[in-house]
Amino acid sequence: MRKKPIEYIVKPNLGSAQCCLLSPLWLACCAAALPAASLAAPVSYEEVITVAAPTDTPLTTITNPKAPRQPIPASDGADLLKTIPGFAQIRNGGSNGDPVLRGMFGSRLNILTNGGALYGGCGSRMDAPTSYISPSNFNLLSVLKGPQTVLWGPMAPAGTILFEHQKPSFNQPSLQGEAHLLFGSHGRIDQNVDATLGSQEGYLRINGGKSRASDYRDGNSDPVPGYWNKWNAEATLGWTPDNDSLAELTLGGSDGEARYAGRGMDGSQFLRSSSTLRLEKRNIGKYLDSLTWLAYYNHADHIMDNYQLRQPLNGMKMSGHVDRETLGTRLTSNWQWQAGQLAAGFDIQNSTHRKNSAVDGWLKDAQYQQSGLFAEWRTESGSQGNVVAGARVDKIQANDFRRDHQTRSDLLKGGFSRYEYRAADLPLMSYVALGYTERFPDYWELFSGRSGNPDLNTLRNEKTTQLDIGTQYRTTELEVWLSAYVGQVDDYILFDYRTPTSQARNIKARTVGGELGGAYHLNEHWKSEASLAYNRGYNMTESEPLPQMPPLDARLSLSYHNADWSSALLWRLVSAQHRVAVGQGNVVGQDLSASPGFGVLSWNADYTFSKHIRLSAGIDNLLNKQYSEHLNMAGNKNFSFAGTSRIAEPGRTLWGSLHVTF
Template sequence: MAQPQFFLQPLAAAVCVACYSSAVAANEHIPVQTMAPIVVTSAAGNDANGLIVRADPKQPIQPVPATDGADYLQSIVGFSSVNSGAGTNGDVTFRGMFGSRIKILTDGTENLGACPSRMDSSTSYISPESYDRISVIKGPQTVQYANTGSAATVIFERNPEQFDQDKKYRGQASVLMGSYGRLDQNVEAAVGDENKYIRLNTNRSVSDSYQDGDGRTVPSDWERWNADLALGWTPDEDTWVELTGGKADGEAVYAGRMMDGSKFARESLGLRVEKKNVTDVIKKIEAQVNYNYNDHVMDNYSLRDFKPTMMMPKETGTNVTRKTLNARMAVTQEWDKFELITGVDTQNNEHTIRKTDTDRNIPYQNLPRSKDMEFQSIGGFGELSYQVGDNNKLVSGLRLDQVKVDAVQSNQERKETLPSAFFRFENHHPEYDDGKTYIGLGYVERMPDYWELFSPKSGNGQLNTFKNIDTEKTLQLDLGYQHAHGKFNSWASAYAGLIQDYILTTYLPTGDMGMLEAHTRNVDATIAGAEAGIGYQFTDAIQADVSAMYAWGENTTDNTPLPQISPLEARVNLRYIQDNYTLGAYWRLVDSQNRISEREGNIVGYDHNKKSAGFGTLSLNGTYHVNEGVDLSIGVDNVFDRTYTEHLNKMGNAGVGLAATEQFNNIGRNYWARVSMKF
């Protein structure tokens, strides 16, 4: 995976590609494309009066454009990531919540990781630029998807292709080069006519290990690729049928883990059918079925020089897989001022594992796979909207899930019936310069996920974790507003919640070596926080916005802070926009975090014994509209080469030469250049 070090090559290469692309564009009569500035913060919501945030993942973002889903979501206010030390494959958090409290969907389906320590979270298998939009529904304010997330529901979506007689193809491509051998290539192409199409999304991303602000190398290199193919049929404007298939793989070196990820293979297959305007009342019927298979390997020898330790004296590897089958059907009905969406969905998945037998020196490849979990769920939902006059809207929903989990190896079984519901009032205030507000109350019960049932050594003090961890119950109030008046706009979202039987992971030393092991228990908790932003257009060319996010949590059982919550953060974005170019400055300010609970957290990370230090980083960017459909973007992240670490970063690992008593640092000054072309 060695790549040449970065000096001026990316900028020179980008200019060459841009010049070549502009010549091609001039000959092909490409229609004019509107240039968008680099996105450095996705701020105000634009649906449900600000409750739902939407983002365009095809636009470049700063810091350096994202490699996976977690990387991109960090550009949306409220999101952070538990980083393990690779330059990719972080584990996203929202408002301090983690794991299955955040529902991650791609084109309406869920693809779950397999690693017992979440080395391959759901977002690890997502290439953001392959999607057309990202929607974030904050809080428990929808019931339309299986096993609803209590903190947020995140949906990565692609649009159906539409062609006419004049143009029967479209596409876009981008190349990014950056410091430390970073090289991304992304291609999306589609051809078709009024009744059918074929679309290809493919990308590759590679990078060497980076250096922090002090010039110290942090082992973190990676390589990943994705390829997805879609065949669509649109016999009329109200019918859409799409068959999809995809494959992917990758590898990543981790500065904060004892093992690296040497395989992140994905296979997927899906069928989706949608019929609109069936009758005057039935406006849409949609159905889909999706199959995903993830095959993940972690080991301590293939991507690093093996060094025996007391905990791992021999070369060892673990191979885990998860097969997931999702199915969903929903009907949208409209009459008078009502809209009702009803449906059913199911999920079945199974998990297998095999490990190197170090006692007999048998590699994992020569051992059979052993199934350790089977999961089945079926749920039904109804979501009703009622338009109260011209300016008010009521939205409510009810859902019931029947979940069954089998611990195959110990011959144990759990069955749970999980209700969820919400009620929301949306209000439009035209008399106050087009102000919009919402307030909603939601309740959701969450089944402990695979990582909470199978990875910890005990549950509520009992060795049988599987049987002794209770379901988690969240009651949360969400409210917010957005407002625009002339050159000024503002928005805010706030929440407060009560969580009964919050699932908390505590790390305790065990054995003579004092190795920390995960133990899980239920506690009661209170959470609260907000995201807010203001923007102002000083002139036709100069714009600025400021956003901030803060999350707070208290373990009310022990009267201690909830762990693994990011500190107060503010983002300042200044842009200068002209017809053919934009210039931007992005200043990120992060406070220290002194609300910590030592050795408590989640299955990926835990709080350390001292508060984290605050920091600030400045980044600069620019975009030039070279020609019709061709944009060149350049950026410098962490301009002053600041040495810093995020609060959620894991500790370093001695196996890659880092101190195991300190958190690893983030990347220092980082240059990048990106060319994108549409045709």
């Protein structure tokens, strides 16, 4: 009997997918046409997600980005990730914040879309990679915490995040899809559509959408700059000559603009173009089970200025134009023996950064080249245990074209081992894992003006050793899960802003924390849920706290469900953060001061008219609480904010959405 190749993780039932829509008129047409259309399988809607929990192990969270959730549906990838316990976001008002997992930021997180890497171009990460991600484009989000996989590029100490779309399945020629229309306070309007026409021989999937919002008002009714306007579109052509073969080509693009309360300039262009080619062959032979080859191209073209979306201070106009082109390929083979399964292969990536000036035009300033070999093995250990282990080696070279063509090249090593145990007489799963990874300094740490380093060899590679443990107990009535970690980071890269010229330097650090959650079905209709995330960091070199660590974050939910409708209350409680290192942080943010705690209550409800039409509504920040997140950009004087003030979050926000499947 064949076992599952370890490249392919457990996939959830995606029947609860949210719908997308481009116009109210089209929605009416779709609804009217439903009885006569060739329909997909009936959709079984789930309740609005308020507390995201792991679906496979406490180490892995798998969810559907389109599933309805609270707060108001996400505007970008970072907005979506912050709904998962363990994640936070460096906020700057409105959209395009930067995700943080377990207090780790930037390239300590490995973020891939459809298997490919996309990087922004701004030297201070105004266009973080997640700002180019529209959650409505994907129907599968997988988060693997810690350095516990080698399959998806250089190992990331914080974790690996995969945004993917699943291959559709057709028994006969048909059209299937979903549509979504959302209206909310502060001028929020989302319109999305996702439609697939296919048969057993292949398919054509087209999806796209628009999202916009105006400046918002905080809990004191004061205006906060947060306007954004975005669009995205993608087309995928797939050919399935048989059940074991796939050839798939995806072409996509997006653009937008965003105003920032916490920056000296705004983003007036976030132009993205992407293409991916995937070839798969399964059930090849007795030992070689499958081969997957992926090639991708991602290009980010970003313009920032201080005059298109705001009035420049003292009439002095400033602008910048940068781009980053990333090409990569990956070949993965999956092997099966009686003793276990092996996934092995190689990946290559080339990423080039350029700046455009009125005098010199486009000039290449930085280039990264990476090539790696990896192998990951899974085998049974007795009747109830599994052992998973992996190793990889990467050669990374950075070229600096600004400073006499400096070059730096390093060989990086990484690996992990994990033991998973499932009790025979209890619905209990536990694991213990140890991982080690070396991280090459990224573009923002080597080339950004904020790093203040004139030489490519100033910063040493980060070296992280992390122990992860976890357990999960699951019955029909009760689910409890725990995920915890402790890590030692040698040569941790820290940004210091306490001198007139900011400087990135290496220190020795230690991190500890974890996530705890559970759900209990009180009866047939009522369910309670809770989650808790805690992170703590130490700067061991200077005997002080590690900066930019999110405070203790708890979420409590009580929900009611019956056949046609559901409703839930979500109470988010965040403690004060007194462990700070003022003036230290990362390329985006720094600790400004200690921050007070807060509690925010939200409510949502939804009603299912039929198996194809569903209406949802909610009120975020129901009590109109005035509060700010600890991880935050300093206010900008262009908008009369003090340079040490945090950006306030939106006050009471009402929203409603309509979902249709066809």
